[in-house]
Structures are given as C-alpha cells and as structure tokens.
Amino acid sequence: MKVHVHQLHTGDILSEDVFSLTSRPIVASGTEIRNEHIEILKAFNIQEVNVKQVQSTDRQQTDKSEVKEEITKRDADFYMIYTKAVSLYKKQFNNWQAGMPIDLYQVRKEIVPLIEVALEKPKTILSLHHFSNVKEYIYHHAISVGLISSFIAKKLGYTKGDIIQIGLAGALIDCGMSKVQPRILTKKSALNKEEYEEIKQHPILGYKMLKGMTGIKENVILSVLQHHEREDGSGYPLGTKGNQLDIYSRVVAIADVFHAMTSERLYRKQQSPFKVLEQMLLDQFGKFDQAILNLLVRELSHFSVGTKVKLTNHQVGEIVFIDPHSHTRPMVKIDSGEIISLKQRNDLYIEDVLS
Template sequence: MRVHINQVCEGCIISKEVYSISHRPLIRKSTVLNQDLLQILRAFLIDEVEVEPFLNNGTAFKPAGASLVSRARSADNDSAAEIRQNTDFSVMYLQAVQAYKKLYLDWQSGALVDISKIRSLLIPAVENGLNQPDEIFKTYHYSKTDEYLYHHSVSVALLSAYLGKRLGFSHGDTIQLAMTGLLCDCGMTKLDQGFVSKKIALTDKEYKEIKQHPVYSYKMLKNIVSLKEAVKVGVLQHHERLDGSGYPLGVKTDQLHPFGKIAALADTYQAMISERPYRNRQSPFKVLEQLMQDEFGKFDLTALNELKKGLLKFSSGTNVRLSDGRKAEIVFVEDQYPTRPLIKVDETSEIVALKDHRHLFIDEII
C-alpha cells in the first residue's frame, strides 16, 4: 500500500525501494522503519512510500487520516496470488517471533517450557515456509537489533526445518528439527540479560558465561518427557563443530547427532547474516563463501550443500544488488565459483567477473 510519509510509523515495513531525487537507493525493500529512518525520509523530502499492510510485530498496519492509494503490484493473477501467499508467510513469521518473545520473557521469570505452546507458534510458520522455501531465506530482512534474539530463534527453526526436508528427513523429524532450532537459545534466559543484549563486543569473562547457554538450554529441556531426546541433544550440541573446535564439550564428528549438525549450521548462518547489537549483518552470499572456505571442515558438508543450493537458485538474467549498492544482472554462473558469477552492471553495462574482484560480492537478489 502507498501512504503519505506522515502516516507511516515505527515498525512499518518498506515494500518497494525508496529512491532519493538523484535516483540513488535510499531505503531498501523489506527494511523495518525506525525513528532514525523516518527522519531520513523527511530530510530527503520523500512524500510517499510503499509499505506492507502489516507491521513487523505481525499486526495489521492501520494508517490514520487520509485515504490510502493502493497499487496493484501486478496485473497477472498468478503474481497477485503469489504476493498474497508471501504476505501470509511474513505475517506468520512475525507473529511467531512475537509469540516466542512472550515465552522467552516468561522463561526469564521462571516459567517452565511448554511444548504445546512451542508447537502452536511454530508449526504453522514451518509448514507455510516449507511450501515457499524462498521466503525462509528472506527473514533476516525483518530482524531488528533490539529483538535480534527472538528473530534469530525463529529463523534458525525455519532454516533447520528446510535443511531437514532437503536432506530427506520425515515430516515428523522436520518438525522436531524446527523445535531444536527454536529452543537452542532458551538457556539465554538464565544469563545476565545485560550482556546478552550488549551493544559492544563481550569481555572474555562474559563470553565464557555465554558459552554455557547450550548447557542451560539442555537443563531446561531434559526432564520434558514429551520432547524427543534428539531435540535435547541437538540443542546441547548446536555450538559444537565437526573438528572439535566448538563448545561446550568439544565433541566432534561421529559424536555429533544429526540434529546438532543441522542446528549448528542454521544457527551460524542466521547469526552472520543478521543485524546484531554489536555487529552489522553480512551478505548471505559472502557468508556462504566463508562457510564453504574459511570454515571448511567445521560443518556437515551435505547440509552445507543444501544450504548452498537453496541460496543460489539464481541463473542468467537474475537481477542482483552488489555490496557497493549498484544493481546488476547475472550473465553467466561458473560451477567452480557459484557465488561469484559474471555480471553486467546496470548503470554502465560493464561486464564484471566477480571472481576477479574479491572486494565485491552479491549482497542480495532483487
């Protein structure tokens, strides 16, 4: 929906890129507006913006005052149906985040983990996401630094389910994998929340304490008879690594449960691509490169390959945004360099081989 700048508020989600008078991108699609961004829009004399019909907490956006100018995004019925479907997933995801936030705050107050509540908030979002998996790879757009932990847990759950399905797990085990991803950080509620949400790097002492959260999470779950042992072990092992470099136990390879291996990859990937209180987000494509190269040998290779396939569903003709903000079109993808294809820059029609420009990379598909 298109609304006047005076009608938008914090929590509105931009549905179409906002450009300055000089035609430079000002705010990207799927950005969640806050007070700073609202001031930027006014400073650049932006009169109207396109926003989603829901806020980032999953509730409907109801602008006050003047009537809204609605635009059809496509005359094609199939495209319209796809937009409605995607909106449904976005709402489900955001509602799941807010439901998880409530549970997290309850756990901080001493409440026990209620598996029936976990299933109620998670299963609808998982099943919807598995029907349109491309949306699972976009949830980082909705995350805000002050609610990072809640978005992270739900995103890890969804990605864990996706990887499980791609690896041939049964539907029941896929749901269990999602529960593993969601519950990995429940033990964070037993830590000092001051440094859980700290906006600068942790001290050695604080990091040592943070590294105990898988143990706290496991202890919160170990006596729940309705929860599979595989979930509990997966939660305990989600920071372990195949080469033994992880924590809290330093176990490796065949000592790791499949649930733990999948949760480890999903947790690391989502953490690296998300905006965090003390660190900016990284490009999903840059993160994939790091996982495949710098972190090689630490994560399950079959799961990593499925992550790569899911993220790299692009081909010649796909439009992308580069790390320097420029838009480009993919011309050719080499099997040896899947994250660094040959691209044509929109503004100049220059052909660039990203494999020869290590400082430049794909930021996202547009």
C-alpha cells in the same frame, strides 16, 4: 497525504513504504492498493499510511501488470505468521526468564505453521536476515534458525515429522539464554572474559531445561547441547566432535551460524547470504559437516537466479547465472546492461539481497 487505513480505497497508491516489525516494508511505495493490501495493513495494526490518490478514470487505465508490488498474498501470509511467531516466542522467553518451564505445545504452535508456509516459498530463506532487528535479535534468531533448519532437513530428504522436529530444535537452541543475566544479553560493548564464559554455558542450561520432557525427541535435546560444537572439536561446551555429533546438531549448527552472520548485531552489520556462505566454506572449513553445508549452498543458489542484488561497489543488478562450481559468486547483470562475473572479481561481493 496521510490516510487512515479504514478510509483507503482500492486504486490509491502508496507514496511511502509501510513498515512493521521488520526491516523491510510489508507493502512498498508505489503499490496500488487492493483489498488484500488493506487486510494486510489491518492485520499488522497499521493505523495510517501515506498515499497519492488517483482519480477513478486514471485507475481504470492503470495496467496492473506494471504496478510494482513488494509483497504478494503469500508473502503477506508469511510476514504475518512470522511476526506473530516472533512475538509469541518473546513471551515464552520472558516466561523462562521468570522461572517457568518450557511449554513445548506452545512452541510447536508458534513454529509449525510458519515452517509449512516457508517450505512452500523457500526463497524467503534468503531474506530472513532482513526481518531481524538488533533490539529483538534473540527472538528473531530463534524463529529464523528453526526455519532454516527445517529447510535443510527437507532438502536432506527427511520425513515431515523429522522436518518439524529439526525445526523445533532450531527454535529452541538458545532457550538456555533465558538463564543468562539479562544485562549480558543486552550489553552493547564487548563482553569480558567472565561474561563470555557465562554465555558459553547456555547450551548446558538449555539442555537441563529440556531434559526429561516428553513429546520431544532426544535428538532435539542433544541439538540444544551441541549446537556450538564443531566437527574439528573446537566448539563448546564439551569439545564434542565428528561422529559424536548428532545429525540434528550438525544441521542446526549451520543454520545458527548462517543466520547469525547474515543478521545485524550490536557489534556487526548484516551481511549477504552469498558472502556468509563463502566465509563458512572457506574461512571456517572443517568446522561444519561439509556435505550439509554444500547442500545449503547449492539449494539457495537454485532459486536465486532473477534475484535483485546490490554489490559492494553499490551497483545494483540481477543474478542471471549460477556457476555450478562457484555457487556463491554468480554472474550479475547490472542496471547499465554490463554482466559482471563475480568469480573473476574477487574484489566484489554481493552486499545485499534486495528482492
């Protein structure tokens, strides 16, 4: 039955997932409602939910340890701040399209609180592609690249100040897209040569938007210019390579491609982080800073044991072991109890990360 959020009682149980702007539920079906869930629903401006009501005597007998919950209090904090950041970035982007200058203070206000929450819960990096959607991809991409970049910076041992600056760089890499014709950004079919050449100008356009601004490191501005450059010189817009690339640029380039390849796009389905990292290691060998890419692979695998995943053969299981020599191909215990070593099964990939 449908119940208005203001009429929910603790102990009611959701009969359907509740979604907001993300592709995954903010509160899952089967969750026993508590006060914090009601606050979460109100914060996301959810008006009604579907519940199956439980009698008070049954509520007292419910073993809360067995109640399946999709979202913890910390998860809720992250989702709320993330969604707010995406919404605020969208407003900023629309302002840039209208000709207004970048308000660095506002961008920092959007990204810094989210970075601080995400770094306390690094497993969220594995799930960022679930939050994005095709229609508003460019806004989700900016926030997610900022988070992934800051995660990498922390693991590289940077100071908090540099972590924030690299996160800021990640969030700003596509600011120049605001100067590209809007019809190109929303085009559903393949771009023609002229349109693609215009897209390739966005690093230069973004660099011009930031050049000369105070309160931002030169490394950040260089990252906006160089985020599509590659170690072997095959990138654009200038074909810069190797030691000519700023260290910030090397970090955000990896974060940019990682999120783009894991996310659903107009022309491509989303892919799992494990499959994408394997492609980046093998298919794009020599294009990225190998030490930074290897670090990202290692760090993501460190907290993936226990993660529930779906394989390309549609079997669902849990990661039980990470081979230190094959981080992207762990051992997965499927629901039947069988353990599959993906290192021995090149025909299988992890298709999706479920939890």
